[in-house]
Amino acid sequence: MATKEPQINDPMIDARTGEYREVAPGHTFKSVTEKISRIVLTPHTPLGWYFGFVLAGGFVGVLLTAVTWLFLTGVGIWAITIPVAWGFAIVNFVWWIGIGHAGTLISAILLLFKQRWRNSINRFAEAMTIFAVICAGMFPLIHVGRPWLGYWLFPYPSTMNVWPQFRSPLLWDVFAVSTYATISVVFWYIGMVPDLGTLRDRAKSKPAQFFYGFLAVGWRGSVRHWVRYESASLLLAGLSTPLVLSVHSVISFDFAVALMPGWHTTIFPPYFVAGAIYSGFAMVITLAIPIRKFYHLEDLITMRHIDNMNKVMLATGLIVAYGYSTEVVMSYWYSASHWEYFMMWNRMFGPMGWSYWVLITCNIALPQLLWSRKLRQNVAFTFIMSLIINTGMWFERFVIVVTSLYRDYLPSSWGTYRATKWDYATFVGTLGLFTFLFFLFIRFLPMIPMSEIRMMLPQAKVRPEAEPQLEAGD
Numbered sequence: 299m300a301t302k303e304p305q306i307n308d309p310m311i312d313a314r315t316g317e318y319r320e321v322a323p324g325h326t327f328k329s330v331t332e333k334i335s336r337i338v339l340t341p342h343t344p345l346g347w348y349f350g351f352v353l354a355g356g357f358v359g360v361l362l363t364a365v366t367w368l369f370l371t372g373v374g375i376w377a378i379t380i381p382v383a384w385g386f387a388i389v390n391f392v393w394w395i396g397i398g399h400a401g402t403l404i405s406a407i408l409l410l411f412k413q414r415w416r417n418s419i420n421r422f423a424e425a426m427t428i429f430a431v432i433c434a435g436m437f438p439l440i441h442v443g444r445p446w447l448g449y450w451l452f453p454y455p456s457t458m459n460v461w462p463q464f465r466s467p468l469l470w471d472v473f474a475v476s477t478y479a480t481i482s483v484v485f486w487y488i489g490m491v492p493d494l495g496t497l498r499d500r501a502k503s504k505p506a507q508f509f510y511g512f513l514a515v516g517w518r519g520s521v522r523h524w525v526r527y528e529s530a531s532l533l534l535a536g537l538s539t540p541l542v543l544s545v546h547s548v549i550s551f552d553f554a555v556a557l558m559p560g561w562h563t564t565i566f567p568p569y570f571v572a573g574a575i576y577s578g579f580a581m582v583i584t585l586a587i588p589i590r591k592f593y594h595l596e597d598l599i600t601m602r603h604i605d606n607m608n609k610v611m612l613a614t615g616l617i618v619a620y621g622y623s624t625e626v627v628m629s630y631w632y633s634a635s636h637w638e639y640f641m642m643w644n645r646m647f648g649p650m651g652w653s654y655w656v657l658i659t660c661n662i663a664l665p666q667l668l669w670s671r672k673l674r675q676n677v678a679f680t681f682i683m684s685l686i687i688n689t690g691m692w693f694e695r696f697v698i699v700v701t702s703l704y705r706d707y708l709p710s711s712w713g714t715y716r717a718t719k720w721d722y723a724t725f726v727g728t729l730g731l732f733t734f735l736f737f738l739f740i741r742f743l744p745m746i747p748m749s750e751i752r753m754m755l756p757q758a759k760v761r762p763e764a765e766p767q768l769e770a771g772d
Contacts, residue, residue: 310600318605318675320415320754322597327752330598334493334748335500337593343741346592351737357730364723365440373443375720379713381706386721387441388552389695390728393577394434395475395549396570396691398482399542400578401427405485406538409531415606417750418599422589422740423582424486429735430581431479433728438471467552474548478541485534491517492527492749546574553698559641560702563628569621576614576661577691579607583684585736587677589745598746601675608674611687615665618694622662637707645701649714653697660690 312319321330368375378385401423408416439445451462451472462469495517498510517523547567554566583604590599629635629642645654664686673679705712739745752758 318600318602320418320600320602321751322600325597325751325755327755327757330751330755331496331500331748333595333598334744334746334751335497337740338497338742338744339501339506344592347737347741351734351741354730354733354737357727358734359730360723361727361731364720364727365436367720368440368724369445373441375718377715377717377721381711381713382700382703382715384699384703385715386717386725387437389692389699390725391434391437391441392549392552392570392695392699393692394430394437394728394732395546396574396577396695397581397688398427398430398434398478398578399546399571399574400582401425401430402478402482402485402538402542403575403578404582405489406535407542409535410539414754415603417754418746419582419586419603419607420750421486421489421747422585422736422745424482424489425736425739425743425745426578426581426585427482428479428486429732429739431475431482432735433732435475435479436728438468442468467555470548470551474545478545481534481538481541485531485538488527488530488534489747490743491515492519493744493747495519496748497744542575543571546570558702558706559629559635559637560645560698563625565621565624565628569618569624572614572617572621573691573694576611576618577688579611579614580684580687580691583607583611583680584688587681587684589740595746598751601677604677604680605671605674608668608680608683611684612665612668615661615668615687619662622658640705641702644705645697648701648705650701650704653693653701657690657693657697660686661694 309323310319311317376385376387378387401420404416404420404423408420439448442448451469453462491514494510494514498507498514498517501507501510547570550566550570553561554563556562586599586603586607590596626642629638633639645651665683667673667679668683700715704715
């Protein structure tokens with residue numbers, strides 16, 4: 299769907315600033331509440347939702363089959379071997395963790411910086427974070443080979459005084475990801491409490507009233523409730539902000555602390571964080587465009603949001619490009635190590651060099667088209683570009699893991715890496731699990747925060763004290 303150049307008489311254009319509006323004009327407190335709550339409280343679920351839900355459930359079945367066979371047989375069904383002891387499992391783990399970064403950035407950092415355009419997309423971006431972390435968390439567990447002993451990674455009270463090895467990056471991952479998941483779930487749930495109270499009051503059936511009433515934890519929209527809600531949101535935002543930088547930095551230590559050429563570099567933490575935000579915003583766009591089309595939410599998720607997210611992707615993509623160039627400079631010139639030189643030459647021109655040029659094309663070359671304002675505001679182009687970037691970011695993790703390992707110090711142990719059908723089945727299955735959970739979310743929980751959208755309306759600025767009173771009535 300192409301987007302025309304902004305016109306002066308376009309109601310979606312703010313005449314004062316010349317930019318697209320964050321919410322379409324004409325909305326009232328009541329219309330916003332009805333539009334968003336109707337998606338959840340409708341008695342007739344759209345057939346398209348059933349089709350997508352069943353399709354995603356089929357891929358979840360593929361995941362269950364692959365994991366069951368893995369438990370019965372062992373990790374030998376994967377393509378991992380020596381010297382490539384890490385394969386799809388670690389590639390997918392890092393990729394999924396990166397996907398979840400945009401939700402925390404939109405929710406926490408943009409909230410602290412008072413960026414109002416976040417309000418229409420922060421709810422499903424937070425949900426995306428949680429579901430991505432669920433998909434990521436399973437890979438280290440099943441990769442260790444004995445998932446039933448996964449509790450050994452936690453500092454549980456052992457009577458034998460055998461504690462986890464705190465010098466292992468695997469343990470750092472456990473603490474970083476579990477902290478990230480906990481804060482993300484709490485932040486996501488706290489933000490939904492006012493909307494859950496609204497759904498409780500508008501629900502017609504007794505089961506729905508009980509379900510949303512239980513989740514609303516007694517929300518009544520009083521001044522005391524709003525004060526505590528705002529305080530909790532700011533505290534959680536302040537707590538979540540360092541996680542945006544720390545979590546993927548810790549993940550990068552899995553590689554950076556090793557003495558392996560291609561991994562042992564100090565550029566990894568910042569460049570992993572930028573790459574995580576890059577792929578995370580691409581996934582937000584991948585989800586936002588079908589959602590706004592299918593549920594007719596173009597008046598709430600406007601071209602302002604799509605344009606801003608494209609700008610964030612362009613900026614973080616340039617940081618990622620800088621990281622790539624730094625790797626090349628360090629390997630070819632600064633390191634003075636023929637091991638590093640050979641690793642980079644082999645990464646570019648070796649048997650698996652095609653994967654390196656795929657990531658360069660997807661992550662650096664094609665996203666430069668986003669400099670064009672016309673293309674940034676073209677919905678079809680933006681959707682395709684988000685898929686390209688996510689593909690490129692997956693190949694980035696593949697290149698880092700595999701092409702640094704399959705030719706090591708001893709030519710006698712050189713080999714190659716060819717993923718098996720079980721590698722692909724596990725990865726495709728996690729895509730299905732992510733989509734399956736997301737379909738449940740958009741059907742039973744408000745995907746856009748009603749309370750925050752209402753606060754953006756002109757009526758809220760005239761009489762802000764009226765807003766809390768709308769929770770019980772509307």
